[in-house]
Structure formats: structure tokens, C-alpha cells
Amino acid sequence: MNRLTGIRRFAGVLVGGALLLLSTGVISETAVTKGSKAAGLDSCVAPTAVMRRNHMDFLKHDRNMTVRKGIRDTQYSLAECVGCHAEKDNAGAYKPVNAEGQFCSSCHSYVAVNLSCFQCHRKTPEVKSGSGTAMKSDGPFQPESLGLLQSPDQPVLLNRDELARLHATVKGD
Amino acid sequence: MSCNSDQPDMNRREFLGKSVLAATATVVAPGVMLTVANASEEGASSAVRWGMLIDTNKCADGCTACVDACNKENGIDLMQRPAGQADEMWNAQRPQWVRKVKLRDKQTGEISNLPMMCQHCEHPPCVDVCPTGASFKRADGIVMVDRHTCIGCRYCMMACPYKARSFIHQDVAEQLTGTPRGKGCVESCNLCVGRIDAGNSTTACQDACNKDGHQAILFGDLKNPESAIAKALKAESSHQIRADLELNTGVRYTNI
Numbered sequence: 192m193n194r195l196t197g198i199r200r201f202a203g204v205l206v207g208g209a210l211l212l213l214s215t216g217v218i219s220e221t222a223v224t225k226g227s228k229a230a231g232l233d234s235c236v237a238p239t240a241v242m243r244r245n246h247m248d249f250l251k252h253d254r255n256m257t258v259r260k261g262i263r264d265t266q267y268s269l270a271e272c273v274g275c276h277a278e279k280d281n282a283g284a285y286k287p288v289n290a291e292g293q294f295c296s297s298c299h300s301y302v303a304v305n306l307s308c309f310q311c312h313r314k315t316p317e318v319k320s321g322s323g324t325a326m327k328s329d330g331p332f333q334p335e336s337l338g339l340l341q342s343p344d345q346p347v348l349l350n351r352d353e354l355a356r357l358h359a360t361v362k363g364d
Numbered sequence: 365m366s367c368n369s370d371q372p373d374m375n376r377r378e379f380l381g382k383s384v385l386a387a388t389a390t391v392v393a394p395g396v397m398l399t400v401a402n403a404s405e406e407g408a409s410s411a412v413r414w415g416m417l418i419d420t421n422k423c424a425d426g427c428t429a430c431v432d433a434c435n436k437e438n439g440i441d442l443m444q445r446p447a448g449q450a451d452e453m454w455n456a457q458r459p460q461w462v463r464k465v466k467l468r469d470k471q472t473g474e475i476s477n478l479p480m481m482c483q484h485c486e487h488p489p490c491v492d493v494c495p496t497g498a499s500f501k502r503a504d505g506i507v508m509v510d511r512h513t514c515i516g517c518r519y520c521m522m523a524c525p526y527k528a529r530s531f532i533h534q535d536v537a538e539q540l541t542g543t544p545r546g547k548g549c550v551e552s553c554n555l556c557v558g559r560i561d562a563g564n565s566t567t568a569c570q571d572a573c574n575k576d577g578h579q580a581i582l583f584g585d586l587k588n589p590e591s592a593i594a595k596a597l598k599a600e601s602s603h604q605i606r607a608d609l610e611l612n613t614g615v616r617y618t619n620i
């Protein structure tokens with residue numbers, strides 16, 4: 192029984208692989224979009240076939256290195272995917288990599304795999320200078336506009352006891 | 365014996381932690397994905413502990429330079445209010461990593477101002493309670509949320525004595541590359557971890573405070589006796605807020 196499912200699975204993988212080969216051949220040689228930085232490069236950070244098969248594992252592995260250990264010079268990073276694969280439109284603005292027909296979404300929607308990275312991650316390379324969004328400022332700062340910020344006119348009222356609790360109480364003192 | 369027995373016994377906890385670690389290491393090892401070593405392996409080091417010293421006397425009444433700078437640095441200002449949401453709801457729910465707190469002593473009328481952010485506890489309650497391990501402390505003492513594993517239960521928000529954490533209630537249209545953000549995760553001050561990892565020695569709030577001429581915020585390595593912050597801590601008496609909780613905070617205050 193076990194053996195049978197094993198063989199079946201193996202056959203499935205073969206058929207799936209053949210289909211994938213076939214389909215990529217039929218649709219196009221590459222998913223890299225024309226107006227992106229990647230279009231001008233020889234290869235990705237690893238051979239294309241390796242990236243196609245393993246990019247999700249690489250990203251997961253290196254995200255843990257970065258977030259947990261603070262190692263930032265990893266070989267694989269989502270920010271770099273976005274940096275290389277975002278295509279510029281005619282006006283010179285970047286298109287989100289998860290927009291329809293763009294690098295990430297074209298494959299992911301073809302294989303019907305949900306692409307959830309960009310619920311949190313930025314979808315376009317950051318434009319540092321000029322009207323860059325990173326330094327966006329919308330007028331003078333309004334203290335009241337911030338949640339939970341205590342209004343300057345209504346300071347917190349504390350009695351001596353509460354204030355003492357704010358101060359250090361060294362154990363055994 | 366300890367005089368307040370309701371406090372966690374840290375020695376026991378350390379022992380338990382170590383034995384759990386030792387036990388899992390052997391189990392996990394065979395499943396670890398083998399990739400070519402692709403990075404320097406130089407990340408956060410336990411030889412340093414990042415912290416802050418805030419001089420409450422120098423923190424100016426009505427100034428919000430640090431809050432402003434934090435909002436820009438971490439893309440909080442990019443968030444849009446959901447259509448039709450009332451002011452009150454929006455103000456209560458938008459993330460805030462650092463807030464200005466103003467205190468008045470009822471007896472003397474003395475007013476003090478201080479910026480309040482995640483205190484980067486050595487024994488962080490937010491890490492203790494997190495069911496997924498998403499809330500964690502880096503080797504260098506920075507406490508943060510790994511959004512990949514945060515399930516948004518908000519237990520950590522309840523556990524934090526400093527109200528330091530925020531929950532993202534809505535879909536976020538635009539983020540900075542260095543600060544991912546999305547609906548359903550908790551976040552808090554990470555001591556500008558991206559800047560620090562890039563080799564910078566100041567945080568955005570400190571820069572902003574200095575720029576405005578107040579110099580109330582000093583960031584640095586608590587473990588390095590030669591650092592400005594270690595020297596300042598040695599020279600004058602400072603306080604942990606809610607020191608009675610014995611969390612050994614990395615953020616300390618003078619003149620409160």
C-alpha cells in the first residue's frame with residue numbers, strides 16, 4: 192500500500208514536472224518582465240532553475256536569519272527580489288511586483304498559489320530622494336492626531352504613592 | 365529567600381530554558397535545511413546590550429520631535445485612515461511606538477515630560493506570554509515581534525506594563541522596505557534595529573531630539589564601559605519605570 196502511494200506520488204511528480212516544463216515553454220521562456228533591472232542581468236542570485244524551485248525555502252531561511260539574528264547580508268532577501276524585479280511604467284514609476292502580470296504575480300496566479308508576502312512587505316523599490324514616500328510629511332505635526340498621546344493641557348494626575356511607584360525601588364533597600 | 369515571592373525565579377527559569385534548548389537542538393538539527401553558508405554570520409551579538417538613557421529634565425514640554433521622527437523612520441506616517449473611521453477610533457488604533465507622557469505630581473504640581481517606548485526589558489513579559497514565540501529578544505537585548513509568526517492574539521499587549529505595543533487593525537497599503545507592516549500583527553519600538561544593524565550608532569528619536577537642541581535621549585551599549593551611556597549611567601542616578609517589576613529595562617530615566 193505504502194509502496195503503491197509512493198509510486199503514485201513519484202509518477203505525479205513526473206507528470207507535474209513535465210507539465211511545468213511544457214507550460215513554461217508554451218507561455219514564455221521567462222517570467223522576468225522587460226522593464227525591470229533583472230531583465231538586464233545574466234542570472235538571479237542563484238541559477239534560474241534553482242530559484243524557481245527553491246526561492247520560497249531560501250526566503251524563509253534567510254528571513255529567520257535576518258529577523259531573529261540580525262544578519263542582514265544574506266544571499267536571499269525579499270527586498271532584493273523587489274529591487275530587481277519591479278518594472279517601471281512609461282512615466283518611470285515602479286509597478287508593484289504583485290500587480291497583475293508582474294513578476295511575482297504572473298507565476299503565482301498561474302499556479303494558483305496565494306502570494307501573501309505583500310500584505311506586509313513593500314511592493315516597489317524605495318525611492319530615496321525627491322518626493323520619496325519614505326520622508327512623506329503631511330503638514331505640521333498635531334499632537335492630538337496621535338492615539339493615546341496625552342494632551343499637553345491635561346497632564347496625568349498622580350498622587351505621591353503612584354509617583355513613588357514610577358521611581359526605582361531597589362529590592363532590599 | 366527572596367522578599368517578594370510573587371516574582372519569577374529567574375535562576376530556575378534559566379535552567380528550564382537551557383534544558384529545553386538542549387533537548388530541542390538534537391531533534392531539530394536533522395531537519396534543518398542545508399544551504400550554502402551565504403552570509404557573514406555576524407548578526408546581533410550578546411556582547412552588547414542596546415539601551416537608552418532619557419533625561420527627563422531635558423525633555424521639553426510640548427515638543428514631539430522624537431514621536432515625529434519615529435513615525436517617519438518606521439513608516440507609521442504612511443498609514444491611511446480607513447474611509448469613514450471616526451477620529452476617536454483612528455487615534456486609539458493607529459500604531460504608536462513612542463509617546464510623550466506628561467506627569468504632574470498632585471502634591472507639588474511638579475510637571476515632568478518623558479518619551480515612553482518599549483523599555484526593552486531583560487525579562488520581557490511580552491516574550492513570556494507569546495504563544496508562538498513571535499515576541500522575542502535578540503542577542504543584543506532588542507525586543508521585537510517576528511511578524512511572520514505573530515498570530516495577532518495581542519496577549520503581549522496585555523502583558524506589557526508600559527503599553528508599548530500596537531496592533532495593526534487594517535490592511536496597510538504602503539510600507540517602507542525596512543519596516544514591513546500588515547493587518548493582524550503586533551509591533552513596537554525596535555530601537556531602530558535596521559539602522560543599528562547597518563552600523564549606525566543613533567536612533568531616529570535621538571537624532572531628532574539632538575537636532576532640536578534638547579539632547580534628552582542617549583542611545584548606546586550598556587555593556588561597554590567606555591560608551592557614553594554606560595558612563596552617564598555610572599555618573600548619575602537613574603531609574604527604571606516600574607522597577608518593582610524587576611524587568612531590568614534597557615531604557616532608563618534620570619530626573620523623574
Ligand code: SF4
Nearest residue numbers: 482483485488490524
Ligand atoms: S516594554 Fe513591553 S513590549 Fe517592551 S520588552 Fe518590556 S514587556 Fe515587552
Ligand code: SF4
Nearest residue numbers: 494514515517518520
Ligand atoms: S500578538 Fe503576536 S507577538 Fe503578541 S503574544 Fe500574540 S502571537 Fe505573540
